[in-house]
Ligand SMILES: Nc1ncnc2c1ncn2[C@@H]1O[C@H](COP(=O)(O)OP(=O)(O)OC[C@H]2O[C@@H]([n+]3cccc(C(=O)O)c3)[C@H](O)[C@@H]2O)[C@@H](O)[C@H]1O
């Protein structure tokens with residue numbers, strides 16, 4: 001049985017920075033080659049970054065990607081690794097001619113394809129176009145890509161390796177079913193992926209790999225992208241699963257890593273050329289000498305839920321800032337839990353000296369608002385300042401004769417102006433601290449606390465905000481460190497402090513109840529009857545559904561933020577703003 005030394009290189013790329021992505025891929029191949037790898041896999045669209053969205057429609061971008069993958073083949077060979085086989089994701093066009101037949105109404109005729117290239121000896125020796133294009137949730141691939149229709153195999157050290165791209169693995173009755181029925185079984189199914197993180201997705205991915213390994217009778221190797229891109233976080237956690245479901249290797253989550261593992265795999269067919277369903281290119285017909293030693297790193301176990309979400313949020317924020325040219329962030333610190341958690345995430349992402357916190361008291365601010373904010377800044381070492389905003393608020397209130405809600409909201413708006421002013425003069429990225437429960441209900445002031453460039457916890461419901469804060473404190477204490485978040489910020493009743501004695505519960509249902517309905521309605525798309533059947537009262541469902549529907553326009557104006565749930569606001573959930581559809585009540 002041939003032994004293949006496989007490297008799965010989960011790298012962090014930047015959309016559009018092809019030169020940097022090629023450099024990153026080159027370094028990862030060098031690392032894998034130094035470890036003796038025969039075959040190195042890099043993620044889906046590694047050369048371009050992912051997702052490229054409508055950049056795929058630009059001929060200049062497609063041409064640059066094609067050139068960049070050729071450059072990568074060349075530089076890998078120049079580095080002395082020409083004998084290593086590299087499989088890497090990139091953007092190309094017309095790789096699979098049949099793909100041109102696809103209907104893409106209204107778009108230019110360029111048949112861009114989401115591809116994997118096989119590199120060897122300084123050349124691109126094979127190209128494969130993704131057959132199945134995801135088009136739900138955050139994915140829009142049928143809008144921008146033509147599907148491939150042909151498979152690709154590459155024979156490496158006597159092993160017939162089937163190359164797939166991400167969604168190809170997910171589709172029942174698709175490419176993997178063809179593999180199961182093919183006249184020659186592959187010895188390894190190698191999938192290059194850009195699979196975004198969401199809570200618990202590692203279990204879904206493992207189940208998927210296990211079932212495809214069973215279906216095809218092959219070991220499945222799965223390499224995933226890592227890093228943040230706008231709303232998405234790719235979590236790596238590359239994986240190798242044997243036909244019996246055993247996890248042969250698993251990389252850590254949320255960090256770059258080159259996972260090298262020796263696999264004993266069946267020898268495969270070695271005839272070259274086009275078959276009925278796929279092409280095969282032979283790089284090494286024979287197994288060749290066995291690699292020295294046997295590399296079998298202990299699979300990295302997934303972490304528990306709060307830690308996983310927390311780390312996803314840190315990476316999403318860090319990469320958004322870094323990839324958009326920001327070293328520093330600024331946010332209003334109210335002494336409440338949302339801004340406390342966002343500040344803590346920012347410190348973990350960027351370092352305390354890069355986090356600027358601003359307390360902006362008005363006449364309605366409580367004493368603990370200032371003291372809890374100062375305490376957090378002291379514990380974590382953020383660059384903290386106090387800007388009393390009442391005189392500015394007074395100027396608007398008196399100048400315009402504002403009262404009631406208008407006076408309440410102008411306080412939040414003045415704070416927004418102050419933060420944008422600081423950002424304009426000092427260059428930080430402004431963070432909006434709204435959580436998913438607030439976004440769902442529209443409980444924020446547009447152009448007020450909703451200002452900012454990035455919203456780190458916009459996909460985190462309030463009850464999870466509290467859990468994450470508690471987890472972060474407990475984690476610090478378990479390491480003998482001081483808890484970063486003042487306990488009173490976690491324990492106090494949430495309040496916007498925009499009028500005397502205001503608390504969130506004046507306007508919103510209890511967060512435990514609210515979050516359960518938000519989850520059912522927003523994430524699960526459940527109707528009224530199902531929401532009631534899950535235990536909410538008719539009145540609560542009516543109220544929450546109405547609030548969620550009415551706030552669509554506000555969410556459209558909200559900054560992007562990291563997706564962690566199965567359905568985040570934004571591109572994951574698209575609803576009309578102008579909309580008179582009312583979810584029918586169970587009693588109707
Ligand atoms: N469909 C639509 N399309 C476009 N624009 C629309 C619109 N409906 C209203 N508008 C506009 O929006 C305005 C109303 O929105 P907005 O000014 O935001 O004000 P509004 O939503 O009426 O009030 C803000 C609410 O959020 C609460 N809040 C504020 C700040 C922080 C927190 C917190 O705890 O974090 C909570 C506050 O207590 C209050 O209940 C209207 O005056 C109108 O100009």
Ligand SMILES: Nc1ncnc2c1ncn2[C@@H]1O[C@H](COP(=O)(O)OP(=O)(O)OP(=O)(O)O)[C@@H](O)[C@H]1O
Pocket residue numbers: 331332333334335336337338339340358359360361362365369415433434438449494495496497
């Ligand atoms: N006194 C303040 N000083 C500085 N920023 C403030 C102040 N009050 C509100 N903010 C900003 O406005 C955001 C909205 O907070 P608000 O207190 O109105 O409600 P919240 O949703 O409970 O948030 P938090 O839990 O952070 O208090 C805060 O997260 C903070 O960024």
Ligand SMILES: NC(=O)CC[C@H](N)C(=O)O
Pocket residue numbers: 044134165166167168170193194195196
């Ligand atoms: N890039 C892709 O094709 C990803 C699609 C896949 N369903 C996933 O969520 O991982």
